[in-house]
Amino acid sequence: MVGFIARRLLALVPLLLLISFGVFALVLLIPGDPAVTLAGGTKANPAEIIRIRHQLHLDQSFLAQYGRWLGHALSGDLGRPLFLRGSVTSAIGDRFPVTLSLALGAVFVSLLIGIPAGILAGTHPGTWLDRFMTVGSSLGVAVPDFWLAMILVVLFAVQIHLLPSIGWVPLHTSPGQWLEHLILPCIALGLAGGATLARQLRGSLIDVLDQDYIRTARAMGLREREIISRLALKNAAAPTMTILGLQFAYLLGGTFIIEQIFSMPGIGSYMLQAISTKDLPIIQGVVLVTAVIFVLVNLAVDIGYAYLNPKVQLT
Amino acid sequence: MKRSRRTALIATIATFVVAAALTTTGADAATRSAVNPNGVLKYARDLPNAFGDNFDPATEVNDCSYGVTNLIFESLTRDGSNTKVSGGVAESWEVDASHTTVTMHLRQGNVFSDGTPVDANAVKASILNIKKSPLRTSLAIITTIDTPDPNTVVFHLSKPVAGDFLWALTYIDGQIVAPSALTTADSKPVGSGPFMLSTYRPDQLISLKKNPKSRLASQYKLAGVDFVQVGSGPQAVTALKSDQVDMIDLRPEDYPTVKADPKLAISTTPSLDYTMIQLRQDRAPFDNDKVRAALEFAVDRQEIDRVVYNGRNEVADQPFPKGTAGHDPALSGKYSYQPKKAKKMLAAAGFAKGVSFDMVIPAGAPTFERMAPLLKNEMARAGFTVNIKRVPGGQILDTVYLHKESNAFLSVALTNGPALWNNFQSNYSQGGFVAATMGSRRPEIEALVSEARVSLDPKVFGPPMLKAGRLIMQEGLEVPLVFEQGMVAYNKARVGGPPKAPIGSCRSNLEGVFIKK
Numbered sequence: 001m002v003g004f005i006a007r008r009l010l011a012l013v014p015l016l017l018l019i020s021f022g023v024f025a026l027v028l029l030i031p032g033d034p035a036v037t038l039a040g041g042t043k044a045n046p047a048e049i050i051r052i053r054h055q056l057h058l059d060q061s062f063l064a065q066y067g068r069w070l071g072h073a074l075s076g077d078l079g080r081p082l083f084l085r086g087s088v089t090s091a092i093g094d095r096f097p098v099t100l101s102l103a104l105g106a107v108f109v110s111l112l113i114g115i116p117a118g119i120l121a122g123t124h125p126g127t128w129l130d131r132f133m134t135v136g137s138s139l140g141v142a143v144p145d146f147w148l149a150m151i152l153v154v155l156f157a158v159q160i161h162l163l164p165s166i167g168w169v170p171l172h173t174s175p176g177q178w179l180e181h182l183i184l185p186c187i188a189l190g191l192a193g194g195a196t197l198a199r200q201l202r203g204s205l206i207d208v209l210d211q212d213y214i215r216t217a218r219a220m221g222l223r224e225r226e227i228i229s230r231l232a233l234k235n236a237a238a239p240t241m242t243i244l245g246l247q248f249a250y251l252l253g254g255t256f257i258i259e260q261i262f263s264m265p266g267i268g269s270y271m272l273q274a275i276s277t278k279d280l281p282i283i284q285g286v287v288l289v290t291a292v293i294f295v296l297v298n299l300a301v302d303i304g305y306a307y308l309n310p311k312v313q314l315t
Numbered sequence: 316m317k318r319s320r321r322t323a324l325i326a327t328i329a330t331f332v333v334a335a336a337l338t339t340t341g342a343d344a345a346t347r348s349a350v351n352p353n354g355v356l357k358y359a360r361d362l363p364n365a366f367g368d369n370f371d372p373a374t375e376v377n378d379c380s381y382g383v384t385n386l387i388f389e390s391l392t393r394d395g396s397n398t399k400v401s402g403g404v405a406e407s408w409e410v411d412a413s414h415t416t417v418t419m420h421l422r423q424g425n426v427f428s429d430g431t432p433v434d435a436n437a438v439k440a441s442i443l444n445i446k447k448s449p450l451r452t453s454l455a456i457i458t459t460i461d462t463p464d465p466n467t468v469v470f471h472l473s474k475p476v477a478g479d480f481l482w483a484l485t486y487i488d489g490q491i492v493a494p495s496a497l498t499t500a501d502s503k504p505v506g507s508g509p510f511m512l513s514t515y516r517p518d519q520l521i522s523l524k525k526n527p528k529s530r531l532a533s534q535y536k537l538a539g540v541d542f543v544q545v546g547s548g549p550q551a552v553t554a555l556k557s558d559q560v561d562m563i564d565l566r567p568e569d570y571p572t573v574k575a576d577p578k579l580a581i582s583t584t585p586s587l588d589y590t591m592i593q594l595r596q597d598r599a600p601f602d603n604d605k606v607r608a609a610l611e612f613a614v615d616r617q618e619i620d621r622v623v624y625n626g627r628n629e630v631a632d633q634p635f636p637k638g639t640a641g642h643d644p645a646l647s648g649k650y651s652y653q654p655k656k657a658k659k660m661l662a663a664a665g666f667a668k669g670v671s672f673d674m675v676i677p678a679g680a681p682t683f684e685r686m687a688p689l690l691k692n693e694m695a696r697a698g699f700t701v702n703i704k705r706v707p708g709g710q711i712l713d714t715v716y717l718h719k720e721s722n723a724f725l726s727v728a729l730t731n732g733p734a735l736w737n738n739f740q741s742n743y744s745q746g747g748f749v750a751a752t753m754g755s756r757r758p759e760i761e762a763l764v765s766e767a768r769v770s771l772d773p774k775v776f777g778p779p780m781l782k783a784g785r786l787i788m789q790e791g792l793e794v795p796l797v798f799e800q801g802m803v804a805y806n807k808a809r810v811g812g813p814p815k816a817p818i819g820s821c822r823s824n825l826e827g828v829f830i831k832k
Binding site: 278 | 377449502544550554557717
């Protein structure tokens with residue numbers, strides 16, 4: 001297992017370097033010159049533009065700019081935003097708890113919906129319960145999260161004034177309000193994940209429950225509840241965990257629409273703001289951090305998968 | 316007989332005066348009894364876009380920050396009206412005959428929130444600090460500043476543009492920062508405005524509390540203002556309807572939704588801002604003045620107002636609305652929608668088969684998204700084939716101006732305040748960014764702008780602006796469409812005053828607004 005983890009970690013080095021290069025290069029494709037905006041946009045003075053370009057090192061070669069940026073990034077310094085105060089690293093640090101709370105909350109909602117629904121459907125294949133779950137999960141996958149978010153806001157915030165429609169309260173300020181502000185966005189984000197999880201678990205369970213060793217366990221007189229919880233679920237969990245891991249990683253970088261709808265100051269809204277102003281250090285920093293987290297979550301999923309299925313360690 | 320009549324007249328007038336005084340006093344008392352002295356207004360604002368994460372007028376790069384910072388810093392002069400500038404930190408001023416020297420008399424006894432006096436030295440230090448910003452171009456014309464006594468500041472200007480200067484001083488350019496905060500105002504602003512910064516959480520909340528030392532404290536009835544992060548548009552309306560905020564800036568497309576809700580009210584203020592089409596005039600087809608002139612008859616301004624602005628705005632068939640010194644009554648109705656006439660004009664210009672062009676609109680901006688198809692259809696009937704190109708807001712500067720893509724750009728001319736010419740400098744003058752990139756420089760308009768910007772006296776700037784307006788319409792230098800009025804929506808049960816909408820975008824007007832008991 002240790003060798004497997006070491007091999008995976010080693011493979012990450014060139015991957016992360018490639019990602020960092022891609023991130024830096026991609027940003028250069030974005031049209032426009034931030035120096036013009038900083039110099040006053042439509043009021044810009046050409047001499048001022050040149051001065052600002054020099055100050056931001058935008059007049060250096062691509063590789064020189066990349067080398068400089070990578071050197072700083074490796075030491076945890078993602079630069080300073082062009083139009084905002086503070087450092088990109090600290091801004092991402094400030095906003096990360098919002099996005100992390102959303103992602104964890106959404107995964108919790110997914111588990112809350114997906115696991116019972118998947119077990120019920122997988123253990124009762126072909127019944128009305130299975131068909132109901134299948135239709136429900138299809139609907140869950142099909143409903144866009146932003147649409148669901150708007151419906152939830154109209155119902156729970158505008159109509160019955162039960163939950164807030166906007167904002168964010170840090171956990172340490174008020175745990176109750178933190179939870180209150182997370183309920184609607186997490187339901188909106190987590191429903192589709194729950195539906196996917198339910199479908200995946202249903203399929204895996206049906207496959208596993210059809211295996212010879214399950215029949216043997218039944219023949220030996222093991223109770224159905226024990227068969228499902230101790231044998232079938234463990235084996236069906238591996239592919240489900242992969243789905244869950246990917247969902248979590250996706251959510252860490254894909255909550256920006258929900259953040260916008262609920263006016264939450266997460267990484268997604270920070271990124272959107274940066275794109276609209278072409279604030280290159282922020283775009284580079286957020287994409288790099290998101291990519292690294294994505295890679296690390298995938299690594300964790302791989303390790304978990306290897307733990308559940310030791311055959312994987314050989315590949 | 317005559318004496319008794321006079322006595323009766325005097326008695327009647329006296330009765331009216333006393334009654335009026337009593338009514339006013341009664342109204343004031345009613346307002347006072349309705350005011351919650353601890354009331355904090357929750358005002359929705361799209362902070363990532365409308366606030367530049369910086370309170371310092373010397374370094375901030377987002378002009379919309381003014382909507383927040385004008386409550387912390389007083390400016391030297393004050394806006395609040397589209398027709399005149401009133402006193403701010405400066406109580407009064409004189410301009411010399413050459414329009415190059417402005418002598419300002421400061422209010423006596425005025426102090427910053429840290430208790431230090433707002434005197435001539437403080438004003439000079441603050442203005443010189445702001446002058447360093449490349450964005451504050453209006454201050455570049457200051458050659459020297461004299462402070463002959465603690466209450467007098469004399470600005471010497473390199474050009475005769477006193478009118479321009481006085482208007483610019485109402486804005487960020489004229490905000491006075493306390494000497495103690497000149498280097499820290501980005502995060503710890505200290506001014507003499509009615510409020511002080513209490514809490515700031517980037518992209519979430521800007522919380523202001525009353526500045527008891529401000530001379531304006533009695534005019535502002537709120538104990539504080541919380542600018543709460545809410546995206547503009549539907550999110551803001553939802554936040555208002557769900558009682559998360561008390562007041563929002565209202566967009567035309569959200570007007571019907573808010574209007575239909577009995578617990579909400581809308582306040583509007585006429586504005587000089589107008590939606591318009593900018594034309595690229597250094598290449599075909601708009602290098603031809605006859606084609607441009609035809610385009611003025613190819614848009615149905617009434618229809619655009621009806622469909623896009625709920626029929627509530629004044630159509631812009633010239634650059635200045637009614638009631639302003641530059642408005643020409645002779646132009647009203649002259650540029651109505653006449654597609655047949657436009658076609659004939661095109662044919663006379665040698666384009667019998669019509670003209671085709673690209674027009675950029677800001678992508679995803681609902682007002683423009685609603686307006687674009689209307690314009691396309693209206694113009695099609697007049698012989699113009701328009702290809703709408705959507706460009707994200709952040710890329711417009713590059714796409715339209717620097718890379719010179721497209722022949723036309725649907726935009727808004729932000730012309731609030733009495734300085735009617737403030738767009739024309741960029742659009743038609745030498746060195747103007749738009750003039751240079753859109754090929755729209757017009758020396759004759761430049762001359763009229765120079766004539767106007769010497770003073771804020773309508774008698775001085777009115778006649779040249781009137782001529783400029785006529786010229787613009789005759790030559791089709793731009794296509795004005797509709798004057799966009801300022802609108803705020805608020806919760807009637809919570810907010811009193813009533814609030815007045817600001818005179819232009821990125822401004823705010825909270826004087827007299829209060830939270831009800």
